[in-house]
Amino acid sequence: GAGVSQSPSNKVTEKGKDVELRCDPISGHTALYWYRQRLGQGLEFLIYFQGNSAPDKSGLPSDRFSAERTGESVSTLTIQRTQQEDSAVYLCASSFTGRGGYTFGSGTRLTVV
Amino acid sequence: QQQVKQSPQSLIVQKGGISIINCAYENTAFDYFPWYQQFPGKGPALLIAIRPDVSEKKEGRFTISFNKSAKQFSLHIMDSQPGDSATYFCAASGDYKLSFGAGTTVTVRA
Numbered sequence: 683g684a685g686v687s688q689s690p691s692n693k694v695t696e697k698g699k700d701v702e703l704r705c706d707p708i709s710g711h712t713a714l715y716w717y718r719q720r721l722g723q724g725l726e727f728l729i730y731f732q733g734n735s736a737p738d739k740s741g742l743p744s745d746r747f748s749a750e751r752t753g754e755s756v757s758t759l760t761i762q763r764t765q766q767e768d769s770a771v772y773l774c775a776s777s778f779t780g781r782g783g784y785t786f787g788s789g790t791r792l793t794v795v
Numbered sequence: 796q797q798q799v800k801q802s803p804q805s806l807i808v809q810k811g812g813i814s815i816i817n818c819a820y821e822n823t824a825f826d827y828f829p830w831y832q833q834f835p836g837k838g839p840a841l842l843i844a845i846r847p848d849v850s851e852k853k854e855g856r857f858t859i860s861f862n863k864s865a866k867q868f869s870l871h872i873m874d875s876q877p878g879d880s881a882t883y884f885c886a887a888s889g890d891y892k893l894s895f896g897a898g899t900t901v902t903v904r905a
Contacts, residue, residue, distance in 0.1 A: 686838070713891060724797075724884060724895040725839070732891065773838050781891060782827045786838030 684708075686787035688774050694793045695764055703759040703790045707776030714751055715784065716759050718743075719771045728772075731757060764794045798822055799887050801896025809904050814872040816899045818885035821866065825887040825894075830859065830870050833882045833898075842883070843870075875903045 687706040695701050707714050716728040727741040731751040742748070746765075751757040761768055771791050775784040801818045808814045818828075826847055831839035845852045845859040845868065852859045858871040872879055880903045885896040 717895075722898075724799075724801075724897040725886075725893075727892055727894075730891055738892070775838070777891075782829060782844060782888060782893075783841065784893065786831075786840065788836065788838045 686774055686776050686785050688772075688787035688790050690790055691788065692791045692793075694795060697766060697794055698763055700760065700762045701764055701792065703761075703772050703774075703792070705757045705759070705774030705776075705787060707755070707757070707774070708785055710754075711776035711778050711785075712754050713777040713779065714757050715775045715777070716749055716757070717773045717775065719773055719789070721770070725773065728759070761792075764792075766794050768792060769794045797897070798894040799885060799896045801885050801899060803899060804897070805900040805902070807902045807904060808875045810875060810877060812875050812903075814870075814875050814879070814901050814903075816870045816883055816885065816901075817867065818869065818887075818896050819865075819867045820887045820894075822887070822889060822894075823866070824889035827888045828859070828861065828868050829886050829888075829893070830857075831884045831886065831895075833884065839884055872901070875901075877903045877905050879903050 689704045712733045714731045717725040729749045730738040746762045749759045771789040773789045775786045829844035830842045832842045833839040856873045861868045882898045886893040
């Protein structure tokens with residue numbers, strides 16, 4: 683597609699439930715990133731995928747967070763047993779080379795109640 | 796530990812004025828310094844970027860100034876317009892990962 687697509691755009695979930703967030707990168711972009719943006723704060727790196735290489739998971743805040751990507755296509759970010767501190771906007775970005783020039787999606791706003 | 800420090804947190808400027816946002820970094824391995832613009836409800840969009848082999852880059856009304864020895868860089872928005880009202884993030888990278896500043900909310904008053 684023309685841009686990075688994320689779904690859902692908004693998600694309200696009860697504490698303790700699992701959620702799954704989806705990202706469709708720009709076709710042909712080999713690099714895919716997930717970032718978290720808490721209210722009034724900068725972007726926090728979560729995970730990076732590049733082609734078929736092992737992902738860089740160093741930013742995942744706990745083992746409740748996981749992400750998958752099939753080849754160079756769709757990625758899903760899963761948060762298990764959600765907590766209130768997980769409330770944030772989760773942003774996905776893709777890039778042709780993995781060096782700069784990210785294109786971000788509009789994000790998924792997650793609210794844990 | 797925030798690798799890129801950004802200031803001010805917010806600023807208000809009159810239409811036609813100059814907005815200046817400053818960023819500082821510590822990691823000398825950083826070699827790519829982009830600025831992103833974010834409107835409410837949207838993801839950040841790349842505005843302008845610079846590499847450390849130049850001290851200034853200009854695109855339209857937006858200019859990045861880069862001081863390698865001081866490990867600082869700044870964004871100048873000339874002739875600020877109400878449509879420039881947004882949150883601006885500086886970032887830095889030495890590989891595939893971007894480290895972001897905390898953001899500056901710019902309000903341009905008509």
